[in-house]
Amino acid sequence: MKLKLLFALRAFLYLAVAKAQVPETNSAAALLHPRLAIERHLTLAPKPGNPRNSEGDFIRLNDGRWLFVYTHFVGGAGDHASAFLAARESADGGRTWTDSDRVVVQNEGGFNVMSVSLLRLKSGEIALFYLRKNSLQDCRPVLRLSRDEAKTWSEPVECIPDERGYFVLNNSRVIQLGTGRLILPTALHPTKDGKLQPGQIVTFLSDDQGKTWRRSGSVLDHDAQGTPANFMEPGVVERKDGTVLMVIRTKLGCQYFSESRDQGGTWSAPKASPILSPEAPATLARIPGTGDLVLIWNDHCDKPESFRRARPPVRNPLVAAISSDGGQTWKKEKVIENEPGHGYCYTAVAFAGDRLLLAYCAHKSPWGLETTQISSCLVRDLYK
Numbered sequence: 001m002k003l004k005l006l007f008a009l010r011a012f013l014y015l016a017v018a019k020a021q022v023p024e025t026n027s028a029a030a031l032l033h034p035r036l037a038i039e040r041h042l043t044l045a046p047k048p049g050n051p052r053n054s055e056g057d058f059i060r061l062n063d064g065r066w067l068f069v070y071t072h073f074v075g076g077a078g079d080h081a082s083a084f085l086a087a088r089e090s091a092d093g094g095r096t097w098t099d100s101d102r103v104v105v106q107n108e109g110g111f112n113v114m115s116v117s118l119l120r121l122k123s124g125e126i127a128l129f130y131l132r133k134n135s136l137q138d139c140r141p142v143l144r145l146s147r148d149e150a151k152t153w154s155e156p157v158e159c160i161p162d163e164r165g166y167f168v169l170n171n172s173r174v175i176q177l178g179t180g181r182l183i184l185p186t187a188l189h190p191t192k193d194g195k196l197q198p199g200q201i202v203t204f205l206s207d208d209q210g211k212t213w214r215r216s217g218s219v220l221d222h223d224a225q226g227t228p229a230n231f232m233e234p235g236v237v238e239r240k241d242g243t244v245l246m247v248i249r250t251k252l253g254c255q256y257f258s259e260s261r262d263q264g265g266t267w268s269a270p271k272a273s274p275i276l277s278p279e280a281p282a283t284l285a286r287i288p289g290t291g292d293l294v295l296i297w298n299d300h301c302d303k304p305e306s307f308r309r310a311r312p313p314v315r316n317p318l319v320a321a322i323s324s325d326g327g328q329t330w331k332k333e334k335v336i337e338n339e340p341g342h343g344y345c346y347t348a349v350a351f352a353g354d355r356l357l358l359a360y361c362a363h364k365s366p367w368g369l370e371t372t373q374i375s376s377c378l379v380r381d382l383y384k
Contacts, residue, residue, distance in 0.1 A: 198230030253308035278313035343368020
């Protein structure tokens with residue numbers, strides 16, 4: 001009798017979520033995993049004239065301050081609304097932040113500029129990557145460099161100068177390998193009848209600190225079985241052995257994985273991973289000291305495929321797990337956020353001493369994009 005009541009309750013909750021079209025708490029997953037002890041430091045919520053704040057990244061400056069650059073929307077909350085890049089600073093390891101925005105890049109795109117990746121290059125310069133969105137036929141990443149610790153920035157350089165298209169580069173995605181090679185993972189979406197079509201993964205490589213770029217030798221648009229797939233918003237991380245793991249957003253109810261054994265030159269056909277999720281990006285990072293990987297995603301381990309493929313996607317809860325074997329297995333899953341009705345996505349990760357800094361979209365809406373939350377936890381708590 002109790003079992004029947006449990007199934008009836010779960011069915012009722014599922015139908016309520018689908019009807020409301022608002023993400024609800026993934027309560028069973030939240031019960032399966034312990035809570036990660038986090039501190040919330042800064043909430044960048046929408047306000048009049050600023051309907052969305054999202055998709056940012058961190059960089060540590062040489063004087064110990066932290067810089068966070070994000071997308072400050074002014075023309076609406078949609079992905080193509082007007083926006084500029086704004087910065088906040090922290091002098092205490094990310095616990096407190098400046099109260100007002102500093103404009104980093106004005107809106108130089110036909111639509112906007114958005115989706116920031118910050119990286120300290122081996123040359124010592126700070127690289128600022130972002131998307132310049134001009135139209136549905138022209139959305140490409142550009143790069144600016146700073147040689148004075150983010151006080152000023154160089155003129156923008158197009159990372160894909162020789163072809164136009166709608167190339168999606170998520171925030172906090174560009175990496176530099178131990179060899180110095182830069183890897184820029186994108187999803188290219190063609191347009192038809194004014195609508196974006198399924199994506200294919202195209203990575204770009206630079207061996208001269210971002211001065212020039214070239215395509216890798218692989219275009220990923222079929223899975224390992226040869227079936228066409230809509231691959232979106234890839235993220236990459238270098239493993240301890242020098243190989244590179246890629247995680248890929250899909251509409252198929254899970255994250256897909258690909259790997260490169262030649263520093264991003266070629267990539268394996270993507271395979272479905274055991275990371276069950278809605279249509280939302282996952283974030284990979286490597287933990288300093290141990291070399292283990294941390295993965296942050298919306299965990300739907302207890303949900304049927306129909307729920308995982310729901311539209312809009314249910315981006316709740318937000319969960320972290322670690323891997324000590326290069327992403328073959330994941331353990332120590334912990335819930336970061338699971339507030340009812342909220343969506344969580346587009347996470348940026350940085351390591352500030354013994355703490356893990358997190359920035360992620362966290363808003364009570366179907367897509368969860370309007371508010372950015374900066375939080376942190378102790379790295380050691382990931383292992384408990």
